Amino acid sequence: MTTATARKIRVVVAKPGLDGHDRGAKIIARALRDAGMEVIYTGLHQTPEQIAETVIQEDADAVGLSILSGAHMTLVPKVVALLAEQGVDDVLVTVGGTIPADDIPELKKLGVAAVFTPGAGTDEIVDFIRAGATERHERGE
Amino acid sequence: MAAEPGSKPEFMQRDAEFTTISGQEIDPLYTEEDLDPGLEDRVGEPGSYPFTRGPYPSMYRGRLWTMRQFAGFGTARETNERFHYLLDHGQTGLSTAFDMPTLMGYDSDHERSLGEVGREGVAVDSLDDMEQLFAGIPLGGVTTSMTINAPAAILLAYYVLVGESQGVPPEKLGGTIQTDILKEYIAQKEWCFPIEPAMRLVTDMIEWCTETMPRWHPVSISGYHIREAGSTAQQELAFTLKDGFTYVERAIERGMDVDDFAPRLSFFFNAHVDFFEEIAKYRAARRIWARELRDTYGAKREESMRLRFHTQTAGVSLTAQQPLNNIVRTSLEAMAAVLGGTQSLHTNSFDEALALPTEEAVRVALRTQQIIAAESGVTATADPLGGSWFVEKLTDEMEAAAYGYFERIDELGGMVEAIRRNFPQREIADASFVYQQELNERKRIVVGVNDFTQDDEEPTAILKIDPALEAEQVGRVRAMRAARDGAAVESALAELKGAAAGEGNLMPPILAAARARATEGEMIAAMQEVFGTYTESPVF
Numbered sequence: 001m002t003t004a005t006a007r008k009i010r011v012v013v014a015k016p017g018l019d020g021h022d023r024g025a026k027i028i029a030r031a032l033r034d035a036g037m038e039v040i041y042t043g044l045h046q047t048p049e050q051i052a053e054t055v056i057q058e059d060a061d062a063v064g065l066s067i068l069s070g071a072h073m074t075l076v077p078k079v080v081a082l083l084a085e086q087g088v089d090d091v092l093v094t095v096g097g098t099i100p101a102d103d104i105p106e107l108k109k110l111g112v113a114a115v116f117t118p119g120a121g122t123d124e125i126v127d128f129i130r131a132g133a134t135e136r137h138e139r140g141e
Numbered sequence: 142m143a144a145e146p147g148s149k150p151e152f153m154q155r156d157a158e159f160t161t162i163s164g165q166e167i168d169p170l171y172t173e174e175d176l177d178p179g180l181e182d183r184v185g186e187p188g189s190y191p192f193t194r195g196p197y198p199s200m201y202r203g204r205l206w207t208m209r210q211f212a213g214f215g216t217a218r219e220t221n222e223r224f225h226y227l228l229d230h231g232q233t234g235l236s237t238a239f240d241m242p243t244l245m246g247y248d249s250d251h252e253r254s255l256g257e258v259g260r261e262g263v264a265v266d267s268l269d270d271m272e273q274l275f276a277g278i279p280l281g282g283v284t285t286s287m288t289i290n291a292p293a294a295i296l297l298a299y300y301v302l303v304g305e306s307q308g309v310p311p312e313k314l315g316g317t318i319q320t321d322i323l324k325e326y327i328a329q330k331e332w333c334f335p336i337e338p339a340m341r342l343v344t345d346m347i348e349w350c351t352e353t354m355p356r357w358h359p360v361s362i363s364g365y366h367i368r369e370a371g372s373t374a375q376q377e378l379a380f381t382l383k384d385g386f387t388y389v390e391r392a393i394e395r396g397m398d399v400d401d402f403a404p405r406l407s408f409f410f411n412a413h414v415d416f417f418e419e420i421a422k423y424r425a426a427r428r429i430w431a432r433e434l435r436d437t438y439g440a441k442r443e444e445s446m447r448l449r450f451h452t453q454t455a456g457v458s459l460t461a462q463q464p465l466n467n468i469v470r471t472s473l474e475a476m477a478a479v480l481g482g483t484q485s486l487h488t489n490s491f492d493e494a495l496a497l498p499t500e501e502a503v504r505v506a507l508r509t510q511q512i513i514a515a516e517s518g519v520t521a522t523a524d525p526l527g528g529s530w531f532v533e534k535l536t537d538e539m540e541a542a543a544y545g546y547f548e549r550i551d552e553l554g555g556m557v558e559a560i561r562r563n564f565p566q567r568e569i570a571d572a573s574f575v576y577q578q579e580l581n582e583r584k585r586i587v588v589g590v591n592d593f594t595q596d597d598e599e600p601t602a603i604l605k606i607d608p609a610l611e612a613e614q615v616g617r618v619r620a621m622r623a624a625r626d627g628a629a630v631e632s633a634l635a636e637l638k639g640a641a642a643g644e645g646n647l648m649p650p651i652l653a654a655a656r657a658r659a660t661e662g663e664m665i666a667a668m669q670e671v672f673g674t675y676t677e678s679p680v681f
Contacts, residue, residue, distance in 0.1 A: 018253060019241055019261065020329050020330025020331050022330060023369070023370050023371045023573050025681075026679070026681035027681075030574050030681050031574075033681075041681055043677060043678075044677065045245070045253075069257055069260055070257070070261055071256035073256070074256025074257075098495065098496065100495060100605075101600055119460060119461050119462050121580070122581060123581055
């Protein structure tokens, strides 16, 4: 991390959609915080518009979308499109939740960097976000 | 390893964790010496106070538990087909899962419903959908459970009206509606209103059902979701019972006699994979409820003290890896529920860490219950584990842990205030984080996840919800709105809003609006104009 700025990595953990399953989101938020990152947890029932706005306002390096309602193929493309509309193309987007294997290639095609499904360890997720966000810092953003 | 005479024997011990999944220390051996005096009074006999050994004298020898598989997806038509399938395969009760928009009080064509319609349950927007959901199922002959909370009064009204159209009056309808709003704020997080008006609606339903629906359970006080959100068994027990006491207090404050309504309160617990801890939890639950209802709330009838519960095996214990292993987990959990004395049971399907279950997976889950009932022999005698030193000790410890939490909640000013201060939410978040760390450190092993893993897994075929169903449902609710008497709906909604601003019971105006074919979303919106909405300040 020699070239990284002094600024902490900033991550938005977001719960789009209507499901109330926040166990995973909260565990990830806490693991990222314990790993020294600045974590903004949006809380539940967020619209894609609210999430995009939070990412931009917080100047986040990464956003983790947690979805367990089956609505990921509607909600993720919306968040990605809204970020692109605002000219944000360098934020690391990850998705976590009950995402069927068949949907993962399509999400990646949209620009989602990684999809974490049930059983993924927090260390793996923390490492992935740190690596991706550090790269963003090193590009001098 | 010869022990000195008179000293405790030394035990050989593997390098492993000897605590329950909730972190409770377990001794290498339990004997009579471990138990406090007075065991006979604490344990009693099945069917008698304090009901530790079960709510009924003969338990499953008299009558098996109800096999009740939770089902719901797509539109009412798809779910109705699944209901018929389950009944045809020997299921004995129905249980309805609603989709997220229905749980949150949004109609299918609301912008917040986009992508969510029929995904995690069935979409029900109006009486039309409810009629289709129960088409061909005589409501006088089944009992139905409905998992809905913030909008529960509206769904109950629709159900009553479907019964009416079949010629079955409300007093003949049997079943349960969840209605447990406190655990929504604590754990499941599907809400429509702030806590106080939501509590008023719960009390309205208890009052109305006590007068009108004597065979109905107006509240199913639920620990299931608390556990799924990551709590320990002790937290599940304590928060659930405390929620129950809070409803009892509200109904008594309303002027009701505890013995009139308490017999119709029922419970819903999780069955996690730690076998004996779960059994102890159910036994402690019955004992605490009986004691508090009698001694604190002045109940005189035994029916008021007798805790009866539904169980669902733990969704959270299922793994996406090597999913067939979940059949074994579910069997162990179901067995714990049965040995703990459950009155009704849902067994999860092995593919549910991946998606909603396929028909095949649901059938195996139902067969699991049938095998326990017909083949295992555990149903032949009441409470086969009663008197086990280990089980009785765990039961006592479980009870003590619950009372510890009751004290802390009382110090905060009761459950509603504790929720406002995020107390149960924080306890659950902490417990779930600790558990995750234990998995990371491999202090606890989950087969297929952090040990005994397999890289070359064949993909599992999963249930796919046709995206066209959402458009179909949106079309359906719009067509229904266009066809109904708009003026009658407007006037019923105005009545409902007026009633919400007053103090009377809200069930009659909700029934009137349901009859006029007002949608769920319209009724919720009318009440929100008076009550407002709820936003949580999350803790993690």
